Amino acid sequence: MIKSVRIRLLPNNKQRTKLFQFAGASRFAYNWALDKQMDNFREGRKLQSDYDLRKEFTVLRNSGEKPWLLDISNNVTKQAIKDLCIAYKNFFRKQKQAGYVKYSPKKRSHFARIDRKPTVYDMNGHPKFRSKKNGDFRFYQDNVKIQFTNTHVKLESIAGSKKKNRQRLNWIRLAEKGRIPVGMKYTQLRITFDGENWWLGIGFVVKYKLKPMRGLKFVRKQPKRPYTEGMGIDLGIKDLAIISDSTVVKNINKSHTIRKLKKKRRRLQRQVSRKYQINKKGDSYCKTSNLIKSEKRLLRINHRLANIRANHVHQATRAIIDRKPRFICLEDLNVQGMMKNKHLSEKVQEQNFYEFRRQIEYKAHWARIPVIIADRWYPSSKTCVECGYVKKDLKLSDRTYICPHCGNVIDRDFQASLNLKRYGETELSQSAS
Ligand SMILES: [Zn+2]
Numbered sequence: 130m131i132k133s134v135r136i137r138l139l140p141n142n143k144q145r146t147k148l149f150q151f152a153g154a155s156r157f158a159y160n161w162a163l164d165k166q167m168d169n170f171r172e173g174r175k176l177q178s179d180y181d182l183r184k185e186f187t188v189l190r191n192s193g194e195k196p197w198l199l200d201i202s203n204n205v206t207k208q209a210i211k212d213l214c215i216a217y218k219n220f221f222r223k224q225k226q227a228g229y230v231k232y233s234p235k236k237r238s239h240f241a242r243i244d245r246k247p248t249v250y251d252m253n254g255h256p257k258f259r260s261k262k263n264g265d266f267r268f269y270q271d272n273v274k275i276q277f278t279n280t281h282v283k284l285e286s287i288a289g290s291k292k293k294n295r296q297r298l299n300w301i302r303l304a305e306k307g308r309i310p311v312g313m314k315y316t317q318l319r320i321t322f323d324g325e326n327w328w329l330g331i332g333f334v335v336k337y338k339l340k341p342m343r344g345l346k347f348v349r350k351q352p353k354r355p356y357t358e359g360m361g362i363d364l365g366i367k368d369l370a371i372i373s374d375s376t377v378v379k380n381i382n383k384s385h386t387i388r389k390l391k392k393k394r395r396r397l398q399r400q401v402s403r404k405y406q407i408n409k410k411g412d413s414y415c416k417t418s419n420l421i422k423s424e425k426r427l428l429r430i431n432h433r434l435a436n437i438r439a440n441h442v443h444q445a446t447r448a449i450i451d452r453k454p455r456f457i458c459l460e461d462l463n464v465q466g467m468m469k470n471k472h473l474s475e476k477v478q479e480q481n482f483y484e485f486r487r488q489i490e491y492k493a494h495w496a497r498i499p500v501i502i503a504d505r506w507y508p509s510s511k512t513c514v515e516c517g518y519v520k521k522d523l524k525l526s527d528r529t530y531i532c533p534h535c536g537n538v539i540d541r542d543f544q545a546s547l548n549l550k551r552y553g554e555t556e557l558s559q560s561a562s
Pocket residue numbers: 513514515516517518532533534535536537
């Protein structure tokens with residue numbers, strides 16, 4: 130299976146400049162190709178193939194019309210054009226899908242308001258122009274030629290010359306040691322800038338050691354694991370997860386650190402918008418260096434928040450898997466539905482529910498633990514765990530469940546997790562028989 134890793138790069142100044150140049154060239158080639166294809170469409174010609182576009186781009190490059198292109202590795206622009214062709218393919222594939230709408234209702238009403246007809250470009254899923262303004266800094270490199278050592282990665286043609294002492298410039302330091310195995314086949318190579326740091330994303334095939342099984346000999350046998358119970362996990366806003374063994378994963382967003390950071394962020398946001406207002410010249414905004422500084426600080430806080438949240442989910446899911454339950458049963462949360470509630474949407478977003486589920490699923494897969502997703506309409510919190518009575522009028526504010534049938538009094542979320550555990554048990558025994 131493919132394992133993917135994202136690792137921070139520590140480029141020196143020369144390398145950093147080069148990375149930005151590469152990203153710019155990638156953007157240029159992508160937009161150039163998109164422009165070409167849209168021209169083709171407008172004039173009723175067929176779209177050009179990947180090969181044709183690349184050939185034409187090479188002509189442009191060698192013509193000297195854009196001299197800066199000559200400094201850029203051919204590979205970077207080649208990959209960008211390939212990327213566009215893939216984007217088009219996806220676009221056409223989506224159009225063929227059943228129930229596909231050309232324009233989303235939101236877009237339709239927008240164009241009705243400004244009294245303009247939407248064009249092909251406005252269609253759902255049509256490739257869009259990449260822009261520097263949106264912070265689009267990314268490029269690809271050939272994943273065959275890339276090389277790693279324990280501490281460095283070698284990218285192509287950062288150094289302008291082939292001289293040996295210059296070639297050292299091609300090696301960029303990695304922020305973590307030994308994360309990426311040396312001398313493997315790599316895939317999904319991408320290099321991105323998040324406004325603060327450069328990152329390298331890469332995938333490689335691992336023959337992972339199965340835990341608790343060692344080697345691949347016992348694949349067909351059930352893993353020998355001390356008999357443990359299954360786990361029902363109820364996800365929530367108050368706590369991130371309530372588990373049927375009566376443990377709880379805290380909601381990290383209530384922690385002191387996050388609260389402090391959010392307060393800081395609010396203050397900075399106000400500061401930034403005030404600075405925008407002060408520097409307004411007529412209809413246009415002017416960015417002063419102080420404003421840029423504040424925006425950078427704001428970005429940094431946002432990254433910090435995202436990192437803390439992501440780390441929390443990773444630690445929580447890892448701890449759950451390490452307890453080696455017989456199975457894990459999760460509810461199928463309707464996150465999109467919850468996002469529509471404006472009082473909840475921010476809190477739901479902060480909880481990373483999708484990420485939690487995704488991690489549970491793949492980490493359980495590695496550890497060979499079955500994961501059961503309960504039906505979306507299964508009333509996990511409305512059902513009495515003692516007698517099975519379904520209380521239909523249970524409100525979100527009712528934290529304690531009092532059963533009108535048998536008088537059972539229990540915490541609402543804990544009961545939901547117990548119900549989910551039971552759900553998992555039934556599902557498993559049914560699939561076994
Ligand atoms: Zn009851």
